[in-house]
Amino acid sequence: MVVMTQSRTRLVGVVGALVATTLGLSSCAYAESTDAAPTDIESAPDEENLAGVCPETVGVQLQWQPQSDMGGLFELLGPGYTVDTEQKSITGPLVASGKDTGVDITLKAGGPAIGFQSVTSQMYVDDSVMLGVVHGDQLIAASTDQPVVGVTPLLTRSPAILMWDPQTHPDWDSIADIGESAATVVVSKDQIFPQWLVGKGILQPGQIDTSYDSAPARSVGDPSIAQQGFANSEPYRYEHAVPTWGEPVAFDLVANSGYDIYASNVAVRADRLESHSACLDKLVPIVQRAGAGFADDPHATNEKIVDIVAQDVSYNPYTMEQAEAGTDVLVDLGLLGHEDDGTFGTYDDARTQRNLDELRPILTDGGNRVAPELTGPDLFTNRFTDTTITECPRRPEP
Structure with missing residues (x-):
């Protein structure tokens, strides 16, 4: 389970021994930041x-x-x-x-x-x-x-996640926990990973509801559901930009279930x-x-x-703030x-x-x-x- 940016499988830092290579030269020399855009490049x-x-x-x-x-x-x-x-x-x-x-x-x-x-x-x-x-x-x-x-x-x-309200479901730590419940899982109809999760027996066919439209209204109105999202987007948005929610969500990466x-x-x-x-x-x-x-x-x-x-x-x-938080999540979770x-x-x-x-x-x-x-x-x-x-x-x- 992840609440905000904490993860069961969080990668602590980035592998420090690796260095960037520019045109074959191994170097991590950092350029100085500048706010002025040059007129000629x-x-x-x-x-x-x-x-x-x-x-x-x-x-x-x-x-x-x-x-x-x-x-x-x-x-x-x-x-x-x-x-x-x-x-x-x-x-x-x-x-x-x-x-x-x-x-x-x-x-x-x-x-x-x-x-x-x-x-x-x-x-x-x-x-x-x-x-x-x-x-x-x-x-x-x-x-x-x-x-x-x-x-x-x-x-x-993939940053794809299933997310849920940790107050409603304090016993959930993973997508597998969702599958062991009778909770509805709301996803968009074009997503392929729900079919894979059902095929692997991680979710039950009757749990899948393909009516997700990216709006938060469904989760706000019924916090008992699990819902799709992206680790770098919805968790920050729900906590900081959805006034009718305004709390951390918990989530698990679909990749943690093996959707690699x-x-x-x-x-x-x-x-x-x-x-x-x-x-x-x-x-x-x-x-x-x-x-x-x-x-x-x-x-x-x-x-x-x-x-x-x-x-x-x-x-x-x-x-x-959303852009920086989203980038940090992508890096910290190894995505x-x-x-x-x-x-x-x-x-x-x-x-x-x-x-x-x-x-x-x-x-x-x-x-x-x-x-x-x-x-x-x-x-x-x-x-x-x-x-x-x-x-x-x-x-x-x-």
């Missing part, structure tokens, strides 16, 4: 210059509105960016370690901004989108009708993998370094995300960090194969066809990743 070195190799604007479809779980991508957004409130997008220079790569990046909001369509479907109707952010289970589910390939994960594990997917995979359409390969060779390591840099020192990028959200009144309010081998932004082939093997029958039962010849490495590839990129310990507090 220094050019990136040739190995990080994307002009003529990548599209002039690299379009990225996000899963939701800007927030800190996508921080690695917003780390790529250089000064002088513009917010388009009609298109629900942000465009600016694509930077690598703050240096201009010669191309722009456009980050497009998902969720309500695209009529709640899936990221994979949007990638197949919007030709301006080169990359999409797709959770591992959704990537597998789309493998027949809208196939995409994950090229690097932003998060090593990679979350927020940067993915490319399978039919465009080869045509974009020269770009991906250079771009994917830049994304990896950006993710490692954000995990180390997220403050400036979180300020950027909060500024972007504040410029569009259609977005849910997003404060600096934003290195792989077991110490690398950052790479895939474990055995793990992706296990994910595919476990989800194939569940998805098939639910009406999704997953080709029997597909393998985990077909869907999640290390072809473009740089295994010399590792994680810095977080910047010491001043």
Whole structure:
């Protein structure tokens, strides 16, 4: 069980022996923060210059509105960016370690901004989108009708949770405890993990209610239920931004039950993998370094995300406190960090194969066809990743 940010499986700190690598040099030298955005951006070195190799604007479809779980991508957004409130997008220079790569990046909001369509479907109707952010289970589910390939994960594990009122259920410590009760479990109909939990016998089929709509009213009105959420979002929101609740919630990561997917995979359409390969060779390591840099020192990028959200009144309010708290949860729970081998932004082939093997029958039962010849490495590839990129310990507090 987790109450606020405390976890049964909390990782104490970050592995201090790991260091970030920049272009093959193992170094964790911290740059000085500055509030002043330069009018001219220094050019990136040739190995990080994307002009003529990548599209002039690299379009990225996000899963939701800007927030800190996508921080690695917003780390790529250089000064002088513009917010388009009609298109629900942000465009600016694509930077690598703050240096201009010669191309722009456009980050497009998902969720309500695209009529709640899936990221994979949007990638197949919007030709301006080169990359999409797709959770591992959704990537597998789309493998027949809208196939995409994950090229690097932003998060090593899913922040998906089931949460509950600790005052109503003081005896619950885990999702397994929920399954041993008769409590209703409210989830959205597009989530795959509830089917997996039922298939594993952790939850009972009759417990699942697929009417979740992201609003807190259901939980506030009936604190006896368990409800889906994300560790970096709902617990903070319910305690600090839902006046009708205003108390800590308890939660357990779905990953603690063994649902071990990679979350927020940067993915490319399978039919465009080869045509974009020269770009991906250079771009994917830049994304990896950006993710490692954000995990180390997220403050400036979180300020950027909060500024972007504040410029569009259609977005849910997003404060600096919420962004920083969400990032801390991702790092502290081991969701934003290195792989077991110490690398950052790479895939474990055995793990992706296990994910595919476990989800194939569940998805098939639910009406999704997953080709029997597909393998985990077909869907999640290390072809473009740089295994010399590792994680810095977080910047010491001043």
